Amino acid sequence: MHTTMSNNTITDHVSTVDGVEVHTDHWINGRWVASADRFEDRSPIDGSHLADVAAGGGSEVDAAVAAARAAFPAWAALGPAGRAPILRRFAELINEHVDDIATVESVDNGSLLTGLKHAVVPRAALNVSFFAEHALTLGETIESPQVSNRVRFDPSGVAALITPWNAPFMLTTWKVGPALAAGNTIVVKPPEWAPLTAALLAQLSAQAGLPDGVLNLVQGIGSAAGAALVAHEDVDRISFTGSTPTARSIGRAAAETLTPVSFELGGKSPFVVLADADLDAAAQTIVAQYMNAGQVCLSGTRIIVDASIADELLDKVRTHTAALIVGDPRQPATRIGPLIHPTHAARVDGFVERARAAGARVLWGGGRHDAGELYYQPTMFDHVAHDSELFRSEVFGPVLSWHTVADADEAIAVANDQDYGLAATLFGRDATRTTYVADRLVAGTVWVNCYYVRELAAPFGGSRNSGIGREGGTWSFDFFCDVKNVATRHDSLTTSPHAGN
Ligand code: NAD
Numbered sequence: 001m002h003t004t005m006s007n008n009t010i011t012d013h014v015s016t017v018d019g020v021e022v023h024t025d026h027w028i029n030g031r032w033v034a035s036a037d038r039f040e041d042r043s044p045i046d047g048s049h050l051a052d053v054a055a056g057g058g059s060e061v062d063a064a065v066a067a068a069r070a071a072f073p074a075w076a077a078l079g080p081a082g083r084a085p086i087l088r089r090f091a092e093l094i095n096e097h098v099d100d101i102a103t104v105e106s107v108d109n110g111s112l113l114t115g116l117k118h119a120v121v122p123r124a125a126l127n128v129s130f131f132a133e134h135a136l137t138l139g140e141t142i143e144s145p146q147v148s149n150r151v152r153f154d155p156s157g158v159a160a161l162i163t164p165w166n167a168p169f170m171l172t173t174w175k176v177g178p179a180l181a182a183g184n185t186i187v188v189k190p191p192e193w194a195p196l197t198a199a200l201l202a203q204l205s206a207q208a209g210l211p212d213g214v215l216n217l218v219q220g221i222g223s224a225a226g227a228a229l230v231a232h233e234d235v236d237r238i239s240f241t242g243s244t245p246t247a248r249s250i251g252r253a254a255a256e257t258l259t260p261v262s263f264e265l266g267g268k269s270p271f272v273v274l275a276d277a278d279l280d281a282a283a284q285t286i287v288a289q290y291m292n293a294g295q296v297c298l299s300g301t302r303i304i305v306d307a308s309i310a311d312e313l314l315d316k317v318r319t320h321t322a323a324l325i326v327g328d329p330r331q332p333a334t335r336i337g338p339l340i341h342p343t344h345a346a347r348v349d350g351f352v353e354r355a356r357a358a359g360a361r362v363l364w365g366g367g368r369h370d371a372g373e374l375y376y377q378p379t380m381f382d383h384v385a386h387d388s389e390l391f392r393s394e395v396f397g398p399v400l401s402w403h404t405v406a407d408a409d410e411a412i413a414v415a416n417d418q419d420y421g422l423a424a425t426l427f428g429r430d431a432t433r434t435t436y437v438a439d440r441l442v443a444g445t446v447w448v449n450c451y452y453v454r455e456l457a458a459p460f461g462g463s464r465n466s467g468i469g470r471e472g473g474t475w476s477f478d479f480f481c482d483v484k485n486v487a488t489r490h491d492s493l494t495t496s497p498h499a500g501n
Contacts, residue, residue: 015051017107017196018330020100024053024195026060026219027202029067030212035060039221041195044110044338044374045328053195056220061187061228064216068158068185069234071213076155076183080135087132087181090208094125094173094201101200105169106329109194110337110374111292113330124173130456131177131476138477148488153481155183156260157236160229162222162250164242165191165340166295166396172198175239178476180214184237187216189226191242193340195219222246233257237480240264241297243394244420244465262479263468264297264461266394267422270415271300272437274408274428275308278449282427283316285451286400290324290378293336294398298445298452300425302391303380304411307404314363314402321364321378327371338374339397345374348397355381355390363402386417394420408433412440421463425451444470 013025013034024041025032037055042048054060075083094101101124102116111120135153142149161175168191179186190198198217205215218225226246230238231253240250241264254261271289273282289299305313329337339345345368352366365379376398384390384401391401405411408428415424424443428434438446444461447453454460457473469479477483 013054015196017050018103020104020200022051022104022196023199023203024051024219026054026056026064027199027215027217028060028064029071029216030206033060033063035220039192041108041192043107044340045107045330046372047374050108051196053192054219056218056225056228058228060218060220061225061232064187064218065158065229065232065234067213067216068187071211072155072157072185075185075211075214078183080132080138080181080183083181083183084132084136086209087128087177090205090210091125091129091132093204093208094128095122097200097204098122098125101169101197104200105194105197106337108196109165109168109340110329111167112334112337114332120167120170124170126456127170127173127177128180129177131181134178134457134473135181135477138474146489148490150486150488152484152486153182153477154484156480156482157184158234159184159186159237159239159480160189160232160235161186162189162226162229162238162240162242163191165194166292166297168194169197169201171241172201174471175241176201176215178471179237179239179480180210182477182480184480185214185216187218187229187235189218189220189222189229192219192221193344226250227253230254230259231256235259238262239471239479247468260479261468262461262471264471265422265465265467266396266420267297267299267462267466268302268392268394268418268420269298269300269423269425269443270418270441271303271425272411272415272427272441273303273305273309273313274411274426274430274433274437275306276429276433277309277427278429279309279313279316281449283313283320285425285427286313286317287320287324288451289400290321290336290398291452293339293376295340295396298423300423300451301395301400302403302415303400304403304405304414306408306411307406310404317380318364321380324378326369326375326377336375336378336398338372339376340374342374344396345376348376348395348399351390351393351395351397352379352399355384355388358385358388358390360384360388360390360401365398386414392419408437412437416440416442418442419464420466422466423447
């Protein structure tokens with residue numbers, strides 16, 4: 001097999017994407033493993049054919065889980081201090097390969113190249129190094145009158161890690177970092193619409209000295225490879241980031257094996273602007289909700305504005321939006337790249353057309369952009385009914401809705417009128433009122449006068465249909481570990497010179 005399209009080439013199970021070689025097979029037990037079945041991966045930038053990627057199923061998942069199980073005892077036995085040097089090296093290697101990873105991810109999923117280079121991929125490296133260090137701090141002793149309670153964070157076994165396409169490399173490391181630091185071995189199932197940078201991660205893990213079988217990768221379609229992985233009886237943890245409907249299906253599979261799940265799901269987050277807000281900062285941050293063509297789970301898509309400042313704010317948002325350049329995400333001036341896939345673009349279009357038909361008014365945008373088939377205009381609706389599809393469903397495209405309210409209490413009511421609860425953004429100056437609103441918003445994260453700031457030590461996750469559990473800092477280890485209490489009666493032990501077994 002040898003195909004050439006634009007500056008991408010495909011030879012046997014290795015693709016060259018904008019000059020970077022990427023393996024397109026599974027990574028199992030420290031080597032590349034092919035499958036007879038393969039699926040096509042195309043770039044959202046121009047539809048060019050990037051790769052024919054191995055499509056795994058039950059047998060590849062069995063092999064990967066078996067490799068992870070075999071590697072588990074030795075990796076667990078290293079302890080946090082033994083694992084840390086390898087994980088630090090892994091993080092360093094990610095940083096050393098930022099350009100390659102960013103190049104491939106931009107072509108594979110359409111994210112802005114500059115953002116990937118300067119923020120997203122460095123952040124991915126930090127995901128690995130942060131959790132390696134954090135693991136060294138875990139454990140405590142709680143004294144009670146009769147006993148000493150020694151709390152241990154023991155590795156749980158084999159973790160299945162499943163990620164979506166909108167920020168695949170970063171989101172994968174957000175799970176890989178703590179799962180490995182906790183002493184688990186892992187099987188990663190990358191997203192089929194952006195599968196390539198996971199292969200770079202696997203390659204770097206081997207260079208870092210991760211023993212064979214500690215990190216495995218099974219490529220494939222969600223309903224085959226993903227479903228086989230979450231149903232596997234020898235998987236001890238499932239950490240999933242993706243859509244709410246898929247989570248329901250994974251939850252049903254996990255119920256059969258009683259495997260603990262961590263779910264980071266979709267959202268329909270509110271963006272509240274109070275009467276005394278800094279309107280310039282609020283306007284710029286509203287426009288940032290179009291980031292990644294709106295394909296961001298945290299995006300504040302329902303803009304809820306105090307009526308007294310609504311006209312002035314809308315003018316500012318309109319002006320900033322008009323300046324956004326839509327186009328090739330590899331060009332430094334571009335602010336909005338393509339949607340991921342023709343199926344997804346049709347879905348976004350469907351939401352917009354149905355909203356229009358239901359009586360919502362397009363303030364700007366409202367259709368495809370002339371940059372190409374998958375490019376969509378940043379769009380704003382008003383007159384959106386609170387029981388409408390657009391108010392209640394996640395579009396996952398550059399589509400926002402504008403709502404005016406009389407006061408802070410009505411803003412809270414409109415914001416919380418939702419089945420989701422992932423994030424909320426709030427702009428306002430008065431500390432008492434802003435705190436009053438922030439404390440009443442139902443969301444895993446509330447940003448006040450800022451957006452998208454994520455501290456790795458802080459909890460992250462969703463309320464309601466936006467997720468189950470929290471990850472970040474110690475919360476990640478609560479999930480990935482078997483937390484154990486060793487309760488020892490005071491003064492019941494002697495110390496021997498032959499410590500250990
Ligand atoms: P998706 O649910 O379709 O797919 C996510 C992953 O699950 C993919 O790897 C897919 O192959 C796999 N999968 C699909 N069916 C499966 C099954 N039956 N069993 C096991 N795995 C299966 O989601 P998507 O379209 O890739 O991603 C977009 C969604 O992800 C949006 O809803 C977005 O809000 C959400 N998301 C959430 C967060 C967060 O942190 N909360 C972050 C990014 C994206």
